[in-house]
Amino acid sequence: MAQELGDVWEKFAGALADMARDLLAQDSVQATLDRIVEHATVLINGCxxxxxLTVRRGEVRALAATSDVVRMADRIQQDLCEGPCFDAVTDRRQLYVIEDLRQPHEQWARFAPELRKLGMGSMMGFLLFTEDDELGALNLYSHRPGTFDEQAQRAAWVLASHAAVAFSAARTHQQLGHALETRHEIGEAMGILMERHGLTEDSAFKVLKKASQDHNVKLREIARKICETGEKPT
Structure with a gap:
């Protein structure tokens, strides 16, 4: 029995390593998120x-889902302001499990019956990350009650931990890319102002900054418009 269990975990570790390589190979945050949920249904027994999804200031935002049923479950949490993710905002619990959605659930008395209507029998959720007042969660669903035993919970926890790292890395890479693009566009716009309008470097940046503040538009957008038109902003 112990040998059999060891073989299962060894196989799972290999599959998890393959998942990690696959996630790092994705070229965008959205692609990374989509692959995470796909891997979850393959690697977690019964999923x-x-x-x-994320919850920010009480608003639920679905980032990735394997089906419309999952998106409907996210909307239910939003409409009811009740569910695992809302509780996670306040107490930062790492794991939530509803073992049997057929039974009355005191903590989520309205949310659980709505999930039953969607054909769900059990679910569990894992905290992925927090940033300021934003929370991210990976939610796993089964059509059958009592699916997620201790082994499944442990495996899902390991998967969620890897997913959180991959998600964070993808988001950091994207932010860095945007920052470099912004820096390039601002530099190009300043060059246009200096060459065509006889401004110094300091004056050119002040023109960009003032236009951004006066029009309540991001500096990058002001710079992009200058690059397109060559005109000094009013």
Whole structure:
């Protein structure tokens, strides 16, 4: 029995390593998120559906989902202001499990019956990351009650931990890319102002900054418009 269990975990570790390589190979944050939920349904025993969402200031935003049923579950949490993710905002619990959605659930008395109507039998959720007042969660669903035993919970926790790292890395890479693009556009716009309008470097940047403040438009957008038109902003 112990040998058999060891073989299962060894196989899972290999599959997890393959997942990690696959996630790092994705070229965008969205592609990374989509692959995470796909891997969850393959690697976690009994997992039929999976989704990733964030909760920020009480508003739910679905980031990735394996089906429309998962998106509907996210909307239910939003409409009811009740569910695992809302509780996670306040107490930062790492794991949530509803073992049997057929039974009355005191903590989520309205949310659980709505999930039953969607054909769900059990679910569990994992905290992925927090940034300021934003929370991210990986939610796993099964059509059958009592699916997620201790082994499934442990495996899902390991998967969620890897997913959180991959998600964070993808988001950091994207932010860095945007920052470099912004820096390039601002530099190009300043060059245009200096060459065509006889401004110094300091004056050119002040023109960009003032236009951004006066029009309540991001500096990057002001710079992009200058690059397109060659005109000094009013």
């Amino acid at each position: 039929d559906e999976a989704g990733i």
